Amino acid sequence: MAEDKKKAPKDSFFKGVISEMEKTSWPTKEEILKYTTIVIVTVVFFLIFFYALDLGIGKLIELIS
Structure with a gap:
């Protein structure tokens, strides 16, 4: 029973x-290419x-001097 209580928070997480x-x-993909180009420029x-x-x-x- 104690193990069920420990697993429950992980499962819900x-x-x-x-x-x-x-x-x-x-x-x-087009947006990624556009944003990457903007960053590089x-x-x-x-x-x-x-x-x-x-x-x-x-x-x-x-x-x-």
Whole structure:
């Protein structure tokens, strides 16, 4: 009887997880591709921006010193 009480919370937990996973709306392949492209483009943009900023600050420091 004690074993049944220990299993019950686990069973209800996993049933709850499965229930919530069924309610989840997953992105389509097209949405994943779109979002991934946006992330990559944004990262590349900031990479170039901060690289240029770093070069500019480096040149400015060279001029000052």
